[in-house]
Amino acid sequence: xxxxxxxxxxxxxxxxxxxAIQAPKYRSGMPPYLSGPYASMYLAKxxxxxxxxxxxxxxxxxxxxxxxxxxxxxxxxxxxDLVKQVLLxxxxxx
Amino acid sequence: MSELPLPFSIxxxxxxxxxxxxxxxxxxxxxKYVNDIEELEFSITDLDGPQIPLNFNSPTNWKNLLxxxxxxxxxxxxxxxxxLMQGAEAxxxxxxxxxxxxKILLNDIQTAYIDCMIIFNDDDSMQHFKNNASEDAQKHxxxxxxxxxxxxxxxxFKINQVGANCATELGSLILHIHRVLELQSxxxxxxxxxxxxxxxxxxxxxxxxIAKFTxxxxxxxxxxxxxxxxxxxKLIATTGFCNKSLHDPYTNLLRQTTESMSGVIGATDYLCVxxxxxxxxxxxxxxxxxxxxxxxxxxxxxxxxxxxxxLLFGSYVIGKLTQELIEKSWEMLxxxxxxxxxxxxxxxxxxxxxxxxxxxxxxxxxxLLTGINCFENEFEIxxxxxxxxxxxxxxxxxxxxxxxxxx
Numbered sequence: 001x002x003x004x005x006x007x008x009x010x011x012x013x014x015x016x017x018x019x020a021i022q023a024p025k026y027r028s029g030m031p032p033y034l035s036g037p038y039a040s041m042y043l044a045k046x047x048x049x050x051x052x053x054x055x056x057x058x059x060x061x062x063x064x065x066x067x068x069x070x071x072x073x074x075x076x077x078x079x080x081d082l083v084k085q086v087l088l089x090x091x092x093x094x
Numbered sequence: 095m096s097e098l099p100l101p102f103s104i105x106x107x108x109x110x111x112x113x114x115x116x117x118x119x120x121x122x123x124x125x126k127y128v129n130d131i132e133e134l135e136f137s138i139t140d141l142d143g144p145q146i147p148l149n150f151n152s153p154t155n156w157k158n159l160l161x162x163x164x165x166x167x168x169x170x171x172x173x174x175x176x177x178l179m180q181g182a183e184a185x186x187x188x189x190x191x192x193x194x195x196x197k198i199l200l201n202d203i204q205t206a207y208i209d210c211m212i213i214f215n216d217d218d219s220m221q222h223f224k225n226n227a228s229e230d231a232q233k234h235x236x237x238x239x240x241x242x243x244x245x246x247x248x249x250x251f252k253i254n255q256v257g258a259n260c261a262t263e264l265g266s267l268i269l270h271i272h273r274v275l276e277l278q279s280x281x282x283x284x285x286x287x288x289x290x291x292x293x294x295x296x297x298x299x300x301x302x303x304i305a306k307f308t309x310x311x312x313x314x315x316x317x318x319x320x321x322x323x324x325x326x327x328k329l330i331a332t333t334g335f336c337n338k339s340l341h342d343p344y345t346n347l348l349r350q351t352t353e354s355m356s357g358v359i360g361a362t363d364y365l366c367v368x369x370x371x372x373x374x375x376x377x378x379x380x381x382x383x384x385x386x387x388x389x390x391x392x393x394x395x396x397x398x399x400x401x402x403x404x405l406l407f408g409s410y411v412i413g414k415l416t417q418e419l420i421e422k423s424w425e426m427l428x429x430x431x432x433x434x435x436x437x438x439x440x441x442x443x444x445x446x447x448x449x450x451x452x453x454x455x456x457x458x459x460x461x462l463l464t465g466i467n468c469f470e471n472e473f474e475i476x477x478x479x480x481x482x483x484x485x486x487x488x489x490x491x492x493x494x495x496x497x498x499x500x501x
Binding site: 003004005006007009010012014015017018024025026027028029030031032038039040043044070071072 | 109146147272421427
């Protein structure tokens with residue numbers, strides 16, 4: 001079986017096959033902020049994952065927050081009076 | 095967006111880099127992409143450097159593929175019929191043997207209207223198919239040889255599943271193809287017109303996986319130049335089991351979706367989402383089977399990813415990752431080809447190395463898997479456990495949840 005040695009092809013200049021890519025004109029953290037308001041954006045600090053909560057009693061809401069934090073939630077969006085906000089207070093006559 | 099005539103001065107890349115440094119301060123190490131499993135390291139802000147062009151102008155038009163075994167013909171036939179009714183557009187039949195009853199297996203399967211591929215591992219099973227399958231099946235099924243000088247099907251899926259990194263997976267795949275091309279170039283018969291079907295595993299690292307699919311096309315292009323042969327390739331992206339959970343099954347759906355997306359964005363020709371519980375003691379469930387098929391359906395019909403074009407245009411990180419993977423896997427190919435040593439042993443030692451890094455990271459919780467080693471689902475009772483795992487080059491498939499189960 002004839003063996004085709006790859007010795008001659010070891011140092012392929014892949015860079016030569018590459019092309020210069022034009023970087024975007026406007027960058028993150030620079031006016032007009034088309035790529036976001038901060039240069040680093042989510043690099044060091046990712047977005048937080050939240051569930052808006054506060055529909056229930058203080059105890060039930062507290063249990064809900066604890067469960068979500070244990071499951072990986074990174075922030076709390078606490079609404080103290082959601083019952084009133086969604087007009088449930090009128091319907092329930094609280 | 096950059097073409098908008100906005101009255102803002104354009105900042106130099108140096109200004110932007112300085113701004114990044116000032117925002118990140120002691121965290122400026124984050125400006126370097128470092129991946130010790132893949133052994134990759136590069137600056138993520140060197141945007142003006144040359145890059146491998148990612149010019150996929152055609153839509154990412156893949157087919158949803160179902161992989162089945164030729165064993166248990168009647169059951170497999172029903173599975174195929176059900177899957178074809180539920181959106182599968184292509185099937186691949188493996189483990190074909192001299193005992194396979196092709197009439198039962200392909201009963202009512204309209205091979206003329208679907209993409210039906212059969213993998214053969216020896217002449218006997220191939221001959222058996224020719225003698226026993228219907229005329230229609232013989233006419234329309236694509237025959238994939240996984241042996242000999244006519245080999246046209248290559249798979250690195252198992253290498254991927256035992257813990258190899260992307261460069262090793264690519265390196266082993268192109269080494270195998272290079273050796274078959276050597277055989278084929280010396281052969282007088284050119285039967286298959288060099289259309290190769292390449293199956294690659296889909297791992298969890300979204301960006302690196304996309305780059306793996308873009309890299310393989312470039313590597314094959316280079317091999318075709320060296321061997322002076324025209325090679326067309328069809329890529330098959332197959333999801334694996336390494337990061338799947340039987341305890342928290344719903345997380346698998348999310349994982350399989352992102353993994354599938356990396357294959358689709360990398361422009362695979364076939365997408366094979368395997369049921370996450372295929373290797374469990376009880377076998378796969380109907381739920382897992384339906385979800386596996388529906389992921390591909392959803393990406394096509396609802397997300398419409400099959401109608402998008404140039405998804406990767408201008409992506410610096412994918413371009414850079416592609417280039418790094420090409421260089422590393424080509425170097426590995428040349429090393430293994432030149433050294434005349436046992437390439438399997440060399441390959442194994444590379445895989446054992448990355449496998450041990452993966453395991454150490456998982457144990458130290460530097461590799462976090464939701465539902466497995468963090469944020470566990472305490473409310474579900476595990477319905478199933480991992481069974482005996484397949485092996486490749488003497489190593490069992492790496493499944494993190496099973497390592498916990500065994501501990």
